[in-house]
Structures are given as structure tokens and as C-alpha cells.
Amino acid sequence: MAYSDKVVDHYENPRNVGTLDKSANDVGTGLVGAPACGDVMKLQIKVGAGGLIEDAKFKTFGCGSAIASSSLATEWIKGKTLEEAASIRNTEIAQHLSLPPVKIHCSVLAEDAIKAAVADYRAKQPKASEAAE
Amino acid sequence: MATPFTDTAPGGAHSIRPCWSCRGPAAGDAAFCETCGVIQPPGQEDHFARLGLERRFDLDAGTIDRAYFARQRQVHPDRFARRAPREAAIAESRSVSLNAAYQTLRDPLRRATYLLELAGHPIAGDGKTIADPELLAEVMERREALAEADSPEAVAAVAADARHERVSAEAALGAAFAAGDYPAARRHATRLRYLGRLAEEARRRSAMRAA
Structure with a gap:
């Protein structure tokens, strides 16, 4: 199966590969997997004081489409608010990378990884009500 | 039993x-x-x-x-x-x-997968993702170890470790089925699938080196 030029580009030059300190309070980590194909994806966000995602890193073991989906996801969420990042749909990723139907699940993995990272970051923050007191 | x-x-x-x-x-x-x-x-x-x-x-x-x-x-x-x-x-x-x-x-893993389907506890199939932190952290760690293995011996060591884990995971899977504990069986089967993929990747790495 031929990959699109965009998938090949992200696969050969993945953006933002790496790791952030997962124990830091301003870092959210999302770890998701697709057992059917044996893929595992870690996506991390670092949230700045203004509530914007100032850095994002990923590490993915899987096929080219899974690597490209997570690479693209980290590019897209940088500079976004948590709400904006969490609203990214897998269909947008799949469309941008021209993923064939059999590889749509790779974009689902990326969407779920973003959501998991945002949820992990939020769980680390003091509750809004407590913060207001 | x-x-x-x-x-x-x-x-x-x-x-x-x-x-x-x-x-x-x-x-x-x-x-x-x-x-x-x-x-x-x-x-x-x-x-x-x-x-x-x-x-x-x-x-x-x-x-x-x-x-x-x-x-x-x-x-x-x-x-x-x-x-x-x-x-x-x-x-x-x-x-x-x-x-x-x-x-x-x-094949034991295919048999387990089929049994779980029949029992109404299918393991996550195409397009389905899981977020089991403990399992995924282990998978991540093993895949990283394989990626960082820089000699045929290091690759072989990761592969041998995965084989060893598969044997014990298969035993745990059998015990979970025997106890009728399908959620546990599903987890062990999912782990076996990941270990299988790791072994495949290790073989691919060895073959690349040999070529």
C-alpha cells in the first residue's frame, strides 16, 4: 500500500519526537494503544501559564500512518488551548494525511492520545473551586 | 477445572x-x-x-x-x-x-481471541483503542529497549525476554479462562498480542542486520 506524500514526510522527518517530564505538574501524558495492530502511542503536552500548549512531544511504535498521525497531532496542538486541542477530530487528521480506510484507526489513536494527555494534565491541576478559595 | x-x-x-x-x-x-x-x-x-x-x-x-x-x-x-x-x-x-x-x-492466541468473542468480552479490534496505563507503559518500555538495542546480542536479549514473558502470559491466560474471569483473560490476551508484535519486530531487526 502506498503512503501519501504527507505521511512519508512525517514518517521520514517526524516532528516533536521525544519525552517530557511526566511527573511535572505542567505536563500531561496520554498513553494509548491499538491492540489489533500492536501500536502504542505516547503524546505529551506542556501547558504554559496562559493555558496554552507551549510544547508537545510524542513517541509512537507502530506503522507509518500511526507515526505520521501523532507527529501531525503534536504540530497542530502547539499554541492551542486545551479545549481547542481536545476538539481535534481524527477525521481531520485522516483527511490531512489522506489516510486510506484501513489506516483510519491510526488517526483515532492520535485523537485519543491528545484527549488522554489533556485529561491527565487536568487531573493534575487543583480543582477550580479549590483554586478560587 | x-x-x-x-x-x-x-x-x-x-x-x-x-x-x-x-x-x-x-x-x-x-x-x-x-x-x-x-x-x-x-x-x-x-x-x-x-x-x-x-x-x-x-x-x-x-x-x-x-x-x-x-x-x-x-x-x-x-x-x-x-x-x-x-x-x-x-x-x-x-x-x-x-x-x-x-x-x-x-494457535493459542487466536483460540483465546475467539473464546473471548464467544463469551461477549472481545478484545479491542480494528479501530478500537485501549488506555490501560500499566500494560501500555510496559509495552512502551520493551519497544524502547528494542529500538535502543544496538547489537545483535542486545536484540536477541529483548527477543528472548519477550519469549519468556509470552510463556508466562499464556499460563496466566489459561488460569483466567479456567476461573471464568474474562476481563482478566482479555487483558492477558491483549498483552500476548503486544508481546507477539514485539517478537515480530525483533525478528525484523535481526533480519535487517543479517541482510
């Missing part, structure tokens, strides 16, 4: 359907009509019933092999060379469904 599946599925040994040839009653999963002896088309029975095996995980390869080859002999094309074309065609379709059953049950 607990045997969680004792019910006879519809189309199993105790159901009766008419023989296509003599219209007499034929047992649901019997290969041949009791009345006229003509071969019967495969029914809707599950893969275990097709091979006459108990629906359980704990089956050894020899038992499955014997069940399969005995049934394949019954439908061998040579035995139908001088029978009506329709009987030969039915024998052929029985052979195809026996093959499918054998392929599914012979």
Missing part, C-alpha cells in the same frame, strides 16, 4: 435438521445422514463444535490435530470422486469450514 461453556449451541449435536438428500432427520453437526449416509453441508456450529472439541482454552495441540485430521479424512476429495457432484461440493465446503476452525483454534 471449570468448564464455563456447557450449553449446546443451536445447530449443535442435539439439534435435528432434515437431510438434503433423503429428507430424513440428520443430527445438526453430523457429517453424514444417519438414514442414507449422504454427506451433510456444514451448519452454523462454532469452531469448537465443528471439530467436536469442548469449548475451552485449555486444549493441547495434539488433541486439536487429531480431531482435525480425523474429520478432514472423512471429507477427502478422493472419497467423493465417484459420488454425485453435489456431494463432492458439500465435502469441499465441509473441508473449508474445518480448515477455518483449525486455523482459529490451533
